[in-house]
Amino acid sequence: MIAIHHVSKTFVTGKTKIQALDDVTLTINKGEVFGVIGYSGAGKSTLIRCINLLERPTSGSIFVDGTDLLKLKHKKLRQMRRKIGMIFQGYNLLETANVYDNIAIPLKLEGVPKQVIRTRAEKYLEVVGLQDRMHAFPGQLSGGQKQRVAIARALAHEPEVLLSDEATSALDPNTTESILELLLKVNKELGITVFLITHEMNVIQRICDRVAVMEKGRIVEQGPVLDIFARPEKALTRQFVRNESRFRIPAPLLQELKSTGKLVHLTFIGESAKDPALATLARRFDVLPSIIAGGIDQLKQESIGNLLVHLKGNPDQIREATNYLKAEQIIVEEVAD
Template sequence: MIKLQHVSKTFRVGKNKIEALKDVSLEVNKGEIFGVIGFSGAGKSTLIRCINLLERPTSGQVFVEDQDVLKLSKKGLQQLRRKIGMIFQGYNLLETANVYDNVATPLKLEGVPKDEIKARTEKYLEIVGLTDRKNAFPSQLSGGQKQRVAIARALAHEPEVLLSDEATSALDPNTTDAILELLLKVNKELGITVFLITHELNVIQRICDRVAVMENGQVVEQGSVVEVFTQPKEAMTKQFISNESKFLIPERLKHELLESGKLVKLTFLGESSKDPVLATLAKQFDVLPSIIAGGIDQLKDQSVGNLLVHIKGDRTKVETAIQFLHDQDILVEEVQS
């Protein structure tokens, strides 16, 4: 659906050269929600704007539905952009137009027939839940409602791809959740591929199928959300995804626990979370497991459980018990002193 191959983008500011993107390659499958996460300045916004050529790459190739975007004529690019909707953090609404006209006006400028404009505008205002606010002006709307108008406006062009540029970063947590649910609905019911960028981990967790992590203009890691979330490899990924903050315990207590047994971090995926493995350890291996800390994270399609467990007992039995955990499709990481 979307393929970027060795894309680089260099800006010149006076005599300085800024490499915003460096040899970025990734592929987005039709019908999925693909997320890109990174801190400010990582190159996320430049990357998403290269897809519809709001920014033209310095080098590399961009394909949308097998079309080489960089080789399109001006007319061809205009036609392609109609298939690509985009929503922004700042909404970009017309303050002097009401909700209905904010959605309808771009269609009028495209020359869409009047009856079709009315049908589309009403359809997508209903989908985003704003039919009863169609006569309101942006100044009368909450941030979440403004973003819903922006989504309806993008959908009214009936695109095949929806690009989301930090669309939830200005919203409070409850409103963010509502917008994410709306994006899930758009993806599932309308079959629209969603490509989003964010610095918010919960956005990736909640709705994305796959994710790429960016740092200093480069993609440092990518894969399924479950894979990257449970087994982060790169330091930058671990800053976003690591469970370390859930397992912060005083150094003195940590030392005491390591003196009397083993500390292990356990990650449970899907069905493995339903098995009473700690009870099995105590009964089958004659060891004493104790939960020190833990929590559950909800991803798009499954939950991930995390536990910090102290296992006390005969050294050989403890080692055998830990091997048993490995054999149960549980991710096991031993904590070192």
């Protein structure tokens, strides 16, 4: 559906060069929700703007449905862009136009017939749950409602791809959840491929099928969300997955725990979460497990449990106990610091 091949982007300001993207290669499959996560300055916004050529790459290729956008003339490019809708963090609504006109005006500029505009506006306002706010102005709407209008406006062009540029980062948690539910609905019921960028891991875990992690303009890790959550390989990815207060331990306590046993991070997926594995350790191996912290994360199609556990006992028994946990399909990682 979307193929990004060796894309780089360099910004030049005077004598200064900034490498925003560095040899990025990604493939986004038709019908999936693909997320890119990274800290500020990682290159996420530049990447998403390259997909519809709001930013032109310095080098590389962008293919949509097999067509290289960088080789298209202006007219053909404008036609291809109609397949790619986009929503922004700042909504980008016309404050002097009501909800209906915010959707209708871009369609009028494309030459869409008046009756078709009416039909589409009504249809997609119903999809986003704002059919009763058609004549309201942006100043009369909440942040979540404004974002819903922006989504309806993008859908009214009937795109095949919807790009989401930090669309939930300015919203409160409850509103964020409602917008994520809407994006899932758009993906599932309308069959629209969704490509989003975010710095919020909860957005990735909630709706994405696959994820790529960006740092300094490069993709450092990518794969199915479950794999990335369960087995993060890179230090940056582990920061996103486990950078939570529930897993932070004061240094003095951490050293004390490590001096009296082994501190391990356990990840439970699917069937492994149903067995009383920790209770078995005390009976079978004479190892005393103490849960220090933990929780359950709900991914799009699976739940994943994480526990920080202190294992107290002699080293040989602890080694046998951790081997047992691994045999039970529990992911075991020793906490080094």
